Amino acid sequence: MNVEEAIQLMKDKGFKHTDKRADMLQLFSAEKRYLAAKDVLEHMQGKYNGLSFDTIYRNLSVFTDLGILESTELDGEKKFRFTCAADHHHHHLICLDCGKTKHIEECPMDLFPVKKEGFHIVDHKFEVYGYCEQCEAPRG
Amino acid sequence: MNVEEAIQLMKDKGFKHTDKRADMLQLFSAEKRYLAAKDVLEHMQGKYNGLSFDTIYRNLSVFTDLGILESTELDGEKKFRFTCAADHHHHHLICLDCGKTKHIEECPMDLFPVKKEGFHIVDHKFEVYGYCEQCEAPRG
DNA sequence: GAGTTAAATCGGAATCATTCTTATCATATA
DNA sequence: TATATGATAAGAATGATTCCGATTTAACTC
Numbered sequence: 001m002n003v004e005e006a007i008q009l010m011k012d013k014g015f016k017h018t019d020k021r022a023d024m025l026q027l028f029s030a031e032k033r034y035l036a037a038k039d040v041l042e043h044m045q046g047k048y049n050g051l052s053f054d055t056i057y058r059n060l061s062v063f064t065d066l067g068i069l070e071s072t073e074l075d076g077e078k079k080f081r082f083t084c085a086a087d088h089h090h091h092h093l094i095c096l097d098c099g100k101t102k103h104i105e106e107c108p109m110d111l112f113p114v115k116k117e118g119f120h121i122v123d124h125k126f127e128v129y130g131y132c133e134q135c136e137a138p139r140g
Numbered sequence: 141m142n143v144e145e146a147i148q149l150m151k152d153k154g155f156k157h158t159d160k161r162a163d164m165l166q167l168f169s170a171e172k173r174y175l176a177a178k179d180v181l182e183h184m185q186g187k188y189n190g191l192s193f194d195t196i197y198r199n200l201s202v203f204t205d206l207g208i209l210e211s212t213e214l215d216g217e218k219k220f221r222f223t224c225a226a227d228h229h230h231h232h233l234i235c236l237d238c239g240k241t242k243h244i245e246e247c248p249m250d251l252f253p254v255k256k257e258g259f260h261i262v263d264h265k266f267e268v269y270g271y272c273e274q275c276e277a278p279r280g
Numbered sequence: 281g282a283g284t285t286a287a288a289t290c291g292g293a294a295t296c297a298t299t300c301t302t303a304t305c306a307t308a309t310a
Numbered sequence: 311t312a313t314a315t316g317a318t319a320a321g322a323a324t325g326a327t328t329c330c331g332a333t334t335t336a337a338c339t340c
Contacts, residue, residue, distance in 0.1 A: 108248035121270040
């Protein structure tokens with residue numbers, strides 16, 4: 001998925017094209033890492049003075065619903081990134097500082113049976129956390 | 141670890157014994173599932189009128205630091221349970237409704253190598269979510 | 281190209297979980 | 311029992327997120 005495809009998908013689903021939405025998608029496409037709502041707001045405020053939090057949150061939610069962005073929750077914050085593989089299940093190694101990721105193909109659910117007597121399993125989360133080279137250095 | 145051991149550990153570490161702390165530990169020991177701060181508050185308010193949120197949060201934090209409780213973050217809420225195995229690494233299958241858990245012995249980190257070029261790994265999270273029999277039924 | 285309609289946005293208030301602050305109180309100890 | 315220090319109450323403060331009413335704008339119709 002790229003920005004053009006994302007915008008087309010958005011239109012196909014009946015959402016309107018706006019400059020703010022296009023710019024948000026452009027940002028995520030360029031960054032390819034997890035960003036918090038406030039990161040997005042900061043980045044956009046240069047161009048759009050008085051941009052509302054509501055706009056950011058609403059659009060993040062729209063994009064996530066459409067599968068354009070994927071999200072996770074880290075340290076009490078929702079974070080979003082341009083989906084790196086909308087078509088197949090995967091996991092991430094995530095930099096706790098900048099949100100940069102590495103793709104993890106293996107899924108633990110495929111590798112061993114989780115004893116699930118008396119449970120109806122509906123989801124799972126597997127994430128590995130660390131610091132990338134750029135963020136590790138300053139931490140000494 | 142049981143309630144008595146937890147209280148002893150608390151005293152050994154220089155924390156004072158109070159009825160509220162003992163009751164909180166009693167609750168977690170009896171429930172053996174993930175509870176949110178507000179669950180604990182509700183449970184305690186019957187006995188202690190005017191109990192402060194601060195007391196709950198501070199004590200949850202003390203217990204977690206001492207390894208008496210283990211915690212996770214689910215749906216924007218911190219949840220706590222009496223540690224089911226303070227001595228060895230493990231994961232959980234968790235009921236999204238009531239917080240009941242099943243122990244998962246296998247750790248994905250042991251089962252396959254996570255390609256970590258350029259990353260310094262410091263942590264990971266593996267949780268399986270579902271609904272237990274009691275909570276599944278009402279959901280129809 | 282102007283008019284219409286529903287969606288998008290703004291600005292700020294509201295909410296929810298959590299943390300902080302200050303004064304008061306209770307536990308453990310001398 | 312007196313004292314010191316930790317624990318608690320009460321409520322304010324914080325931070326992320328959501329909600330709401332009023333206004334603006336994109337997309338469609340004529």
